[in-house]
Amino acid sequence: MEQFKKKFLEEASDLINSLEDVLLKLDEDPNDAQIIEEIFRVMHSLKGGSSMFGFEKMDGFTHELETVYDLIRIGSLEINREIMDITLAAVDHLKVLLENGDELDERGRKNHQVLLERIRKITNSKEIQEEKTNQGEDKDRELTEDKSRLLESAPTYFITVKPHEEIFNNGTNPLLLIDELHTLGHCKAFVKQHKLPLFDELDAESCYLEWEVFLSTDQSTDDIMDVFIFVEDVCEVNIHKIARENLLAITSFTSELVNFIKTDKETDVEALKSLVEDVQNQNQEEDAEQIRLKDLSSQKQKANISNIRVSSDKLDDLMNLVSELVTTQASLSLYAETHQSPELASIAENIEKISRQLRDNTFEICLIPIETIMIRFKRLVRDLSNELDKEIQFIAEGTETELDKSIIEGLTDPLMHIFRNAIDHGIESAEERLQKGKPRQGRIVLKAYYSGTHVFLQIKDDGKGIDVEKIRQKAINRGFITPETQLSYKELLNLVFLPGFSTAAMVTELSGRGVGLDVVVKKISDIRGDVEIESQLGVGTTITIKLPLTLSIIDGLLVKIDHTHFVLPLSSVDKCFEASNYDVQNAFNNKIVLDGKQVPLVHLRKEFDINENNPDLHQVVQVNYDDYKIGLSVDSVIGEYQAVLKPLGRMFKKQEIISGATILGDGTIALVLDPAKIISTFDRETIMKREQLKQTTDVDT
Amino acid sequence: MEKTIVIVDDSESIREVVGFTLKNAGHKVLSAVDGKDALKFFGGDKVDLLVTDLHMPEMNGIELIKEIRSKDNYKFIPILFLTTESQQVKKMEAKQAGATGWIVKPFVPEKLLAAISKVVR
Structure with a gap:
């Protein structure tokens, strides 16, 4: 508050100076309404500020003064010699007040009183005094109000x-x-x-x-x-x-x-x-009865236990049952929709609400904080750094972030691998670090946080980073690319995720045994996650893992092509557009204009080879993946749908674009599409880029 | 939840103390010195609340409120104006122009936040 006070004092002195200036103008032309308005405005600001910052005397004084000019403004009072004299004297007094920080000596106080009385005489403001006393009462009442409510x-x-x-x-x-x-x-x-x-x-x-x-x-x-x-x-x-x-x-x-x-x-x-x-x-x-009961229940409450242990099998069962319930509820809702019965509709709606809540609750029960697996990594860092004679500090942030327990289970191995890499290849030895001017102790930071419907895990080390030139060389040696291949920094970095690529110059006991980062990617994508890498030579490497909050039920967008239903994860859906059959069929260079921007289009009908009943109007769903936007054309968009993900059978394991299936209300099956995979399978630009890469490899070998 | 709040006052100290209070409460604050200056924030970007003084040199508060209410994007956003006890007439005028409510000067931070919580959440 003090800093504001100071500022106000500066401001007030400006205001008072300008007030004097305008007053002198008014003296020349007493009937100029604009000048009076200006005076009022300045006084008002002065009053507002002084009351705000606790300059009570100044506040009270300008308040009285303002009232005069308010009356003049609305025409109930006319400017005369006396008012001018008093106002100018008042301005002088305000200067004194300002200089002394709202304090007054004996003479000043006397002057203050005299001026106030003279001003009040002008306004004869009974009304205002009344208001003041009212205010006082209000305050008293507020004070006596008892906050604790019985x-x-x-x-x-x-x-x-x-x-x-x-x-x-x-x-x-x-x-x-x-x-x-x-x-x-x-x-x-x-x-x-x-x-x-x-x-x-x-x-x-x-x-x-x-x-x-x-x-x-x-x-x-x-x-x-x-x-x-x-x-x-x-x-x-x-x-x-x-x-x-x-x-x-x-x-x-x-x-x-x-x-x-x-x-x-x-x-x-x-x-x-x-x-x-x-x-x-x-x-x-x-x-009387109730009092007795109350006593009983309060006794019971004391004996209550706040936590219980449940075996994870039971939780899995519960989860499965909830999934079944959600599916059954969908068919009930559908049935209610087709039968015009308001009672049934309201029951179905209630069940939908309850099953949604039940679903959310069950998810919450199945969530465990990342903290639970942290101990392993702390241990790993300690043991490994001892063995390699490196000094490493491990910091974990946001470990209270919760994830579905099946995801946490699937996460442990890949995380171990990333940590090993960071300790073994990332962080340098103490001498090397000192030579480079870095602190003796290396740092590995694990950061977990929520973002939208995803959880992000970031593992950051301040080690030597990845030398992209080395990667490039290695990729050429191994025949992944030719020396002519032009790749961006990010694309070069991403080469480390390719199977059979390992950057460690020397194979050590712990990592670099040929089990590369590709395994990490594979395992993370098994739990529907993504891995991204960033690195700066000499500064360090950051690996970011993006994970869904849960595995078994997702909020999806239900769409239809011919007679087949598909579900798109709602988290990746951006917007829906309408497009004519002509536009979709004849998309130039497979691009379509959505919202004034060219967006690559995947005509799903064509890709899925569905040729019957081509509609006149298509719906184009714009999906967003990793800042890459793409339009998917479908026949119609039906609406939001809670999809219970069921795995496809073994024989479909090889296909990638479908991440599972879900049973709709009417018992039919809808396939759940994976937008990321659709982009990598069908999008021309992505394919072309990959083809280039592959071709050069073929030529090489 | 963070709200975008535009604060308009020709007094820098008021702007600062209001801005300080609102920022502390976790909001994003945009400030302008008068009505004309404030219009730059109303070109289509999201604004959750406008807090304006009434007396300002270039385009006063009433004019500003009328101007904002005439824009389709901001037709229904809450608008609070800063006023003093003595300005009952102005109060009516501002309400008729389309203001949602008012904050009486002088105010303590709690009072400011309470008034705001009445109109935006």
Whole structure:
């Protein structure tokens, strides 16, 4: 705050100077409205700032002064000699105040008082004094307010909130106000839809919903009204006190409410009050019983255990059952859709909601933090660095990041390999490091973090890095490329992932036994992950692994080609577009223009050899993979779909573009496409690049 | 969640103290010295909230609010204006221009954040 204060003082001195300047102008031309406006503005800024930064005297003083000019501005007061004199004297006084940092000596204080009185005489501002005393009271009330709320005894209010249709025009979101009511105490809100028009007549920019809220709080009705302070003019709010105690704590009342409150009708307050009476009578009888029960349950709670151990087999079973449930729910939803029955539809919708929650919960149970495998790597670093006589510090960050346990299991081996590489080939010996001007101790950092629906694991060392020239040489020696092949830095680096490529000049005991990084890539892609490498010679190497949060159920986009369904992982879907048959069939150079940009197009019909029933309009789904965008043409997009991934049979193991299958609601099977593999299999540019690489290899050997 | 908040005031100290409070609360703050200057943030980029003073030299707060409300992209964004106790008339005028709510000067950080939480989340 101090630094702001200083700034304000500088600013205030500027303001006061300019105020003096404008005042002198006004003296020449007392009727110029613009000058008066300017004076008012400057005073206002000065007041705002001084109150903000605790210069009370200055604040009070400018406030009085401002009032004068406000009156002049609106024409109830006219500038005269006296006002001019006082204002100029006031400005002088403000300078004194500013210089002394809001402090005054005896003479100053006297002057302050005299000036204030003279100003007040002008405005004769009764009104303002009243306001002041009101403010004082407000503060007192705030202070005496007891923060701790005894919910049981807090009275219950019934609040009707009826926003006007045009409430959105002021940028108000009425839901936030309902949310805010929840912060006041125990609260239950019901939405009312009786004013909602038919879809055809619905204006999306109008608000048709109303709310009825039960709130149990020890705050006063004024405090509740305060929630709606911004919307008094665009929203009708009525507050009825319906009970002295918290009705929401009475279960028989809340269960009655669900039937009593109808979404399509306004609730009659009188009827509600009689319901409350009924419940209160009933409740008194049950009270004694409840107290006894409460004692019992609190005793039980004490004995509760917060953690239990479950064998992972049981979790796998649970996971499988949930998968089955999700599949069955899909068929129920489909059935409900084709049968026009509102009851069935609402049941299906509920089941969908619950199974989604169940799915999320089960996933969460199956998640374990990366921390659990960290101990192994700590050990590895310690042992290995001793053996190789290197000094290495291992730092793990974000190890609380959680992953599905099957992913963690699949992750251990490849990570071991990466660590070995980093220790063995990455980090130099202490002498070498000192020679290079690096700290004696090498560093390996493992960083885990979430990003979207993925988890990233980064292993970073500050060792010698990878010499791309060496890689290049080696690739030429091994016949992967010819000396003429032009490859970018990244492409060169990625050569290390090729099978049979190892950069270690010397085969050591620990790594470089011919088991190269290609195995890492293979294992990571088994758990649907990706590996990326970055390196700078002399600075270090970073390997980044991108992993899905879970393996067995994914959110997908269901699409259709002819009579066959396919699922695209939603995480890679960017946008959907419409394209004519002509555009798709005759895409020049296999590019299509989407959103004004040329994007490579894969015509799936052509690639899958489906030739019947060519539609007039195709849908092009733009998928995003590693910053590479590509359009996939399909016949139609059906919608979002929770796909339970099932592996394909053994005979399909060789194919790559399909990562699994899922059973749809009607029992048919949809294939789940892997966008990454589709790009590498069908995209012309990617293929061409690879062909080039391969051709040179062929010529070589 | 991080929100993009535009703060408009001709007083640098107010801009700084509001900006400081909002940044501390984890928001992205863009500041402008007056209405005209503020318009540069409303060319299509996402803005979650506008906090503006009413008295400013070039294009005052009321004009700014009207201008913003006339833009399709920002028709429904919350707008708060800074005001003092004594300005009841201005309050009505600003509300009619399309403001969502107001923040009474002087304010402590908690009061500022409470007002903001009323209109954006």
